[in-house]
Amino acid sequence: MLLENVKLALAGLLANKMRTFLTMLGIIIGIASVIAIMTVGDAMNKSVMGQMGDMGVNNISVYVMQKMTDDYDFSGDVYVREMKDRDYLSDDMINDLSEHFSDRVEGVALKKGVGEVKIETGKKYANISLEGVNSVALKQTRVKLVAGRGFSPNEQSESRKVIIVSDRYVENMLDSDPQAALGQPVEAVIDNKYYNYTIIGVYEYSESSAGGMDAGKSRKDVRTSAYIPLQTAMIQLREKPLYDELEVVAKSGADQGILSMDMQNYLNTKYYKENDTYETYAYSMKEEIKSMESMLNTQTYAFAAIGAISLLVGGIGVMNIMIVSITERTREIGTRKALGATNGCIRLQFITEAVVVCLIGGILGVIVGQIFGIVASKMMGYSGSASAGGIIFCVLFSMAFGVFFGYYPANKAAKLNPIEALRYE
Incomplete structure (x- = not known):
């Protein structure tokens, strides 16, 4: 029918x-x-x-921020004292945090921005953003090395002046293939001071990793990232090993939402309970992605x-x-x-x-x-x-x-x- x-x-x-x-x-x-x-x-x-996934799907961001008390003024007009050394996250706190949550934490990514630098040699030039990173942070950048290697533990601890640059930098400054660039010097002027580094690694530049910020620029004018050991950056900046933010890399299978709350409570209870102005706040990147x-x-x-x-x-x-x-x-x-x-x-x-x-x-x-x-x-x-x-x-x-x-x-x-x-x- x-x-x-x-x-x-x-x-x-x-x-x-x-x-x-x-x-x-x-x-x-x-x-x-x-x-x-x-x-x-x-x-x-x-x-x-x-x-967002490239930013680290297993990452948990930990910040030091003003305490949210019952009389907190959301208008932002209230006076907040400047942060003192005791308000920051120290190496001891970070090591304690990593050890306490070792069954759920893979590592802590630490980084320090050194500055934006223009490298010039004659008519050749290259724009770079110089950043100090520890081994975990370098791994989290997901850079694809096409030549050389990452930082060794000794290079990190001994603050050696080594650097990882992009293949775009090599193209602009050295006119050579990435392999031939290894061992070549990089001279940068930062705050009117000269610093010399030795190239130990070259990574493949990706426009997607630049977030579209360099769209429309010529290949020579594109600003790429360059990485040096974290302790090297600390010495150059003359800064103490203190941080107002960090990224915790959770182990696969760990519940990021629960872990972020546990870490936040642990830090605030042990280190910030007596602090009159500041406390820590942690949130999961996975929750933000969802x-x-x-x-x-x-x-x-x-x-x-x-x-x-x-x-x-x-x-x-x-x-x-x-x-x-x-x-x-x-x-x-x-x-x-x-x-x-x-x-x-x-x-x-x-x-x-x-x-x-x-x-x-x-x-x-x-x-x-x-x-x-x-x-x-x-x-x-x-x-x-x-x-x-x-x-x-x-x-x-x-x-x-x-x-x-x-x-x-x-x-x-x-x-x-x-x-x-x-x-x-």
Whole structure:
């Protein structure tokens, strides 16, 4: 019975190809809009999540901040005393923290910004951001070494003047391949003082790691990062080993949310309980990523819902054309009823026709939406696709639209008086 109705519906649609296409157009545009938005949204989600993931999905950030007391003034007008040495996180605190949570913590990433430097030799120049890092922090930068190695424990502890630069620096300053750059000197002027380093490693520069900040700049003007041992940076900056923030790398499998709260409570209870102004605050990067992912998904669904409004126009078009079709086929309906067709059979026939129209339109809409979505994503520099669940939902939704908007015309056809229908001209 259903198969016969589908054949009748297809025959009726093929008999009026242009009208059928125009009827489907609203459904095609509506579904295509939703699929294209979902595809672009997926691409943007992957891009944002990838960038946040590169920042360290297992990282827990620990900050020293003003205490949040009951009488805390959120306006920011209240006077807060400057931080003293005892307010900062010290090496002893960090070592204690690492030891206390050794079963859940892989290491603590420490870094100190030395400054932005322009290296010049004759007409050659290169812009670098010089940063002191410990071994854990260097590992967290996820730099891909193309020549040389990272810092040894002795180079860290003995504050040796060694440096890791980018292949872009080597290209600008040395005109050589990365391997040949090893052992070459780097002379930098920082605060009117000359510092000499020896290149021990060269990493591959990635524009994605620069966060788009160097977009539009020439290859020579792009600023790249260069890394020196943390203790070397401390000596050059003449700073004590004190920190107002750090990154804790959790072990795989550890619950970052619970670990961050445990570390925060441990530090505040043991070291900051008697502090009158400052305390520590810890939060998990993974929790932030989850929150951001949820926000981006909500945004994508909201835009998709707005795009789905155009489906209403398509649905109304289906209803309108079905009413016209019933009017044109009044005598056919009368003949079928005279031959014994029940109201249910007539109703099912026209609902099936509406569903077929919407189903075909939905499938075409998915195809068109995928094409436009992928092209738009590529133009934006991303790569994405609509989820299988989203595609199935859109197809089922279009079929539901066919039932919803096809029911009224189908019910009207089913209630026609066979005698009046046969007399209809």
